[in-house]
Amino acid sequence: MNIAIIGGTHGNEPTGIEVVKFLGNENPQFKNSYKTFFANPEAHKLGKRYVDSDLNRAFGKTGQSKGYESTRSSELEKEIVGNFDFVLDLHTTTSNMGPTVILTHLDEASVRAACWLKENNPELVIIISSRAGGDCPYTTSMASSGLTVEIGPVANNVVKAELVLLTHKLVTELLDFNFQKTWEMKNIECFHTQGIMSYPEGEWMVHPEVDGHDFLQVREGDPLFINMKGELITHKGDPMYPLFINEAAYQENNTAFEYALKTNLQAVLDRA
Numbered sequence: 001m002n003i004a005i006i007g008g009t010h011g012n013e014p015t016g017i018e019v020v021k022f023l024g025n026e027n028p029q030f031k032n033s034y035k036t037f038f039a040n041p042e043a044h045k046l047g048k049r050y051v052d053s054d055l056n057r058a059f060g061k062t063g064q065s066k067g068y069e070s071t072r073s074s075e076l077e078k079e080i081v082g083n084f085d086f087v088l089d090l091h092t093t094t095s096n097m098g099p100t101v102i103l104t105h106l107d108e109a110s111v112r113a114a115c116w117l118k119e120n121n122p123e124l125v126i127i128i129s130s131r132a133g134g135d136c137p138y139t140t141s142m143a144s145s146g147l148t149v150e151i152g153p154v155a156n157n158v159v160k161a162e163l164v165l166l167t168h169k170l171v172t173e174l175l176d177f178n179f180q181k182t183w184e185m186k187n188i189e190c191f192h193t194q195g196i197m198s199y200p201e202g203e204w205m206v207h208p209e210v211d212g213h214d215f216l217q218v219r220e221g222d223p224l225f226i227n228m229k230g231e232l233i234t235h236k237g238d239p240m241y242p243l244f245i246n247e248a249a250y251q252e253n254n255t256a257f258e259y260a261l262k263t264n265l266q267a268v269l270d271r272a
């Protein structure tokens, strides 16, 4: 496999930038070949997620971009599309998610890569994007296989050694993976995203029993939001598992969190 490793797709997430800088300079020997990319240097200079539009929504058939990110997405496509088998994109989140990988592809190589990283890091959570298997606007769309790493919690523009070293570990494990190993997919737990929960109209905050508790089940009647008077908005409907709770980058879209079903890889593959 020839793997494109991307850091700094979001300029205010320096963890991936540290890792690609290190790997780009060291060039050690792994089973797979690779090249590193620093995706959004201008946004990084500004300490912002993006300059004109979100670079991680600029790819695929449904991707959209403006200004600087339009230029950068074209440049990255020119370098990556057709030249790499796999895109590994390194992100961080302000949410308390721990180490996760997001599957935006459901092909064999992508799914095996996720299983391999989970086997090596049992605490790692596998997330399947609701768009996986269809057209995605993410950087991973530049190859037929890929994974997005999301690690948190870390504030924007902050370097936390623990997360940088763990991200580097995940990258080197993938670089040394032979992509031949198979797993009993029904035994591999994953969270399949279903939608987003917006902040309700008014002055509501994510309830403390939810905030900071990514991947913990919320059931009918459990509190979701609270206001300064102590009034509650509770969950109605089937049990769900919130993630990206109170993510700083999602505030501009009024998103309180995403939510997922807890399932297994085989069940998702069967439905795809």
Ligand SMILES: [Zn+2]
Residues within 6 Å of the ligand: 009, 010, 013, 091, 092
């Ligand atoms: Zn990001």
